[in-house]
Amino acid sequence: MKKLLMTTALLALASTAQAEVKVGMITTLSGGGAGLGIDVRDGFLLALAQSGRDDIELVVEDDQQKPDIAVQLADKMIQSDRVDVMTGIIFSNLAMAVIPAAVNQGVVYLSPNAGPSQLAGRGCHPNYFNVAWQNDNLHEAAGAYANTAGYANSFILAPNYPAGQDALTGYKRMYEGALAGEIYTQLGQTDYAAEIAQIRASGADSVFFFLPGGMGISFLKQYADSGVDIPVVGPAFSFDQGILQAVGEAALGVVNTSQWSKDIDIPVNAAFVESFQAEYGRLPSLYASQGFDTANLLISALEKADPSDNAAFRAALREADFDSTRGEFRFGPNQHPIQTIYAREVIREGDVFTNRIIGVALEDHADAYAAECQMD
Amino acid sequence: MIRERHLNILLLAGFLAVPLYALAVDEPFTITLATRAAILALAAVGLNIALGWGGLVSFGHAAFFGIGGYSMGILAFHAQNYMPLDLGFAVLEGTKSMPVIWLVATLTSALAALAIGALSLRTSGVYFIMITLAFAQMFYYFAISWSRYGGEDGISIYVRNEFPGLNTLAPIQFFGLCFAALLLALWLNARLVASPFGLALNAARQVPVRVQTVGLDPTRLKLVAFVISGAITGLAGALFADLNRFVSPSMFSWHLSGELIVLIILGGVGRLMGPVIGAILFVALDHILGGWTTHWHIALGAILLGVVLFARGGVIGLLCGPKGQA
């Protein structure tokens, strides 16, 4: 881990050595959301190292999860480092601050995580590619799973901010049953006793929640302790490898939806999981897989075209000619993924809490905004 | 000891020289950093009028910074989407013109400062600190749930707003605008301090009872200072939004209020150039330390502690001695 970081740091410093391609990564490495950014970065670095290419110079910067810092860093990368490609942003609000300006200045942006609906629909752009998902995807999958599981009366909750509102919209788009209740919680809220009491009183047969980061940890621990035993379903964000260990037993058996899982049974994925664990001493999360895939997409395109030839480079990216850790992967017309989303269940393997695929939630799923996208 | 006047001139000359040098060697990002420092300095100059001369420790100036930012965001949002802005009593077109945006930003934040100040000045000391924080937090939570303007995601403006006769997209020209605004605010600040109002305000901070016994109302003096202060910080907010071409609720966050206070203490409370030195140092430290280690906050914390423990009166106090000498 240290060695790898050192190498990239050296690479970044050695600006005299003429690298052919400059890649700028702005991601969250400090503050509450640091775990996600660190995983994306580590996945990305792993793929770069495995490719053996030494002509890619990567500049990594920490946005501290603050939009104004992210914008400032983007200015620096575009004006001072003169990067060709940018990537790394975790949070949608930061993505909205950085991406529209960056792609308009001719930089190609590969999103390893955030997929705000604006950028998938009317705000789509030829220089913008999303390698993870459109924000609604995993929530839609959760709604679809709820149908197959036979749920007919869901209680749904999310924080009161755009990604939270999108989450509930996404769930409702696929879910066909009735709603026992729908609440927005405070962003950054740590105590969910009041919501859990409402869930208990609502007579729901299932609970859907989207509470990323520490909020999800708090909710799950408190929910497990409350004795309410209505089944829970949610997107993978609250069940990734980094968070599960902090939630502990409270998460066991919970169903969550993800486009990736460590037990997707294909050689690329097995190799990825093994090499990630060997390099960093921990299991990869879905964020790590997204960082890994993003780097591999980039490398596959670089083999066909040079970023200085923007049109050819974009065409090469659109082909998505790389081995994804999730298996089948292709881009839709708005350059967002069309992919299969799985339902997973939280299990314990030895001392470690992790996920196991229990079925497919949505096959070859594209997002709902592609039709609004008018490229050029 | 350096004379404060000499230091001030030196400082402004240096502040201007850095981006010009950066322009010469084609380092546009350095210009962007200097612009950021100029805007933060402007916001802190505003706060310093309330805090340094009026003795009003406002922990809620992010409210005005954010109002300035959202004034820009909303006007430019409607202009870029060709959507008229319906106020209920009137329908306005949005605008991309900086002078108009600045006027709106200054006026709305002055109005907000009048309302917040009138209520907050009923209290004093720590209570004042906390009630101003409370008002800023209300704006923060309101902005987060104001889905029409992006909520937590904020508003992206694709192209920087326009100023007649200038190309604001050129970093050096936009820096020029921000630097001019800063100079203007500093000049206003200097005139204000030497004016009859400044004399009375200065006394109202030190001995309110005395001010009353000469027939003046210290609360009213402080309220006016608070309004001027809020208006300047609001203008800085509009410029900051234009620098980033983006506004979000984080402009209202208490971290920002805290940072502005820290800037001023770092530079020197109640010193004309205190906020400027503070802002330059803060931006420079952020940039240099941030490039040096991911754990740079520890180093920043240690430096700030050093300033408090060993350099009472901030950097200016260290260089020029306590206020009022020389």
Add this chain to the structure above:
Amino acid sequence: MSEIVLETCGITKSFGNLRASDGISIDLRAGEIHAVIGPNGAGKSTLIHQISGGLRPDAGQVWLNGRDVTALATPARARLGLGRTFQISALAMEDTVLENVLLGALGASGRVWRFWSQVMADRALRERAEAALARVGLSEQMHTRTSALSHGQRRQLEVAVALTLRPRAFVMDEPMAGLGAEGSKTLTGFLDGLRAEAPILLVEHDMDAVFALADRISVLVYGRIIATGSVDDIRANPEVREAYLGDGA
């Protein structure tokens, strides 16, 4: 008898069970120095606060120049001509001596809402301020920082600030406090001449000064005026000797 400039009519103020002012009626007439004396805790500060406007009495009124000012706040009373000095100097310590008197001149002139002109360049204000400094003998210290003044000089500056207001009546809270014998003598001489300009309500502990200056003395004990009269009346009053001066004095 000369006209009454300042008057309290039965003002009463309680803090919980403590009655700090108990129906105090006292007046100040043109040309006189009226001293209020009393032991510690007699309610002198409370009385001054009610006269100057810092405290609102529970009952009774305060009259200034024939006008009921009971409901007015301190600044309004100051504008109507009440000049006050403090027991513990209330001066802007970071500012210069001149700036402190300028504040008084500014208050009297009503020209405070000027944001652009230079206060130091305002000829009329400067003259008024410098004249007041000259009268108390602080002209040489004009540009000194107030914190650098001696205790005696601060007392003089207190009086100078009040002078700039050209008040109709002075209320002075222990102006001699902390002064040495020499300082007291100088200030006593100065106040002696001041009474022709405006009468002084003098609250003071320094008995030598009181007996040298006062035309009338009121004695305040436990929130009540127990006696009012000339210096000789008070000296001779057995009740006062009993309650305040003590028999041996």
Add this chain to the structure above:
Amino acid sequence: MSTILIIEQVLNGLQSGVMLFLMAAGLTLIFGVMGLINLAHGSLYMVGAFAAAAVAGATGSFLLALLGALVAAAVAGVLVEMLVIRRLYAADHLDQVLATFALILIFSEGTRLIFGSFPLYLDIPDWLSGPVTLPGGIQYPLYRLALIGAGLAVALTLWALIERTRIGIQIRAGENDREMIAALGVDISRLYTLIFALGAALAGLAGALVGAIQSVQVGMGEPVLILAFVTIVIGGIGSIKGAFVGALLVGLTQTLGSVFLPAFFRLFLDPATAMSVGSSLANMAVYILMSLVLIFRPTGLMGARA
């Protein structure tokens, strides 16, 4: 809305209130006696939670974890007081704000350096987990009941300490007059260190107790710090009783606001609008409460009159 639900929500508000009190009590004591604005109080809360998670991970014992949190936070408090804070008592509030802000940066980044960026695991012990049935058929988590009990017990102990012991007399004297306690022959600097350690230990205890049902992560102290300040300002700074009343008010306002405001707006708005208006107002509720209190009582509910 059923009575059971309302009672349950009141219990929830009470529980978050008493935990807030643990934070607020230290903050208000430190301000009342030493006149210090301590922004780093939230960091001590975080130190407590991390220490508890570390001890629980190593020993598996929840009680040892609580003890670890108390000790770690108190030690951190003493160190901070002796190295930094001591030099700031005479300084004005602004210097205190800057110095304690610097301490937040150092504490947060230092914790990240030691423990990394991922949240830590700390869970409720088996003997306190799961719900119990209260009279009236209310199902309520045992752990939360235990939190209410622990909070009230600490409040009572604190009250007894201040009203009934020698130290308490010194503390009360210190609030009124610093010179007086010096005149009484009390070693002020020892008293100050002691009070700071006490405040820190309470914050650490709160961090550990709450950490078991929330997420133990860097930065967890900041939202609590702001709320604790709101609490002591509502109650009146320096007043323990005020902090208690303020904490309950804030806890109840937050919990009940988030439940009943959206329900209230549903009476006359469509559900989606009601939801969004209601939850925005719920977010603002404690701040609105605080500004109303201050507008009508500028020194808080139980603060000394100016």
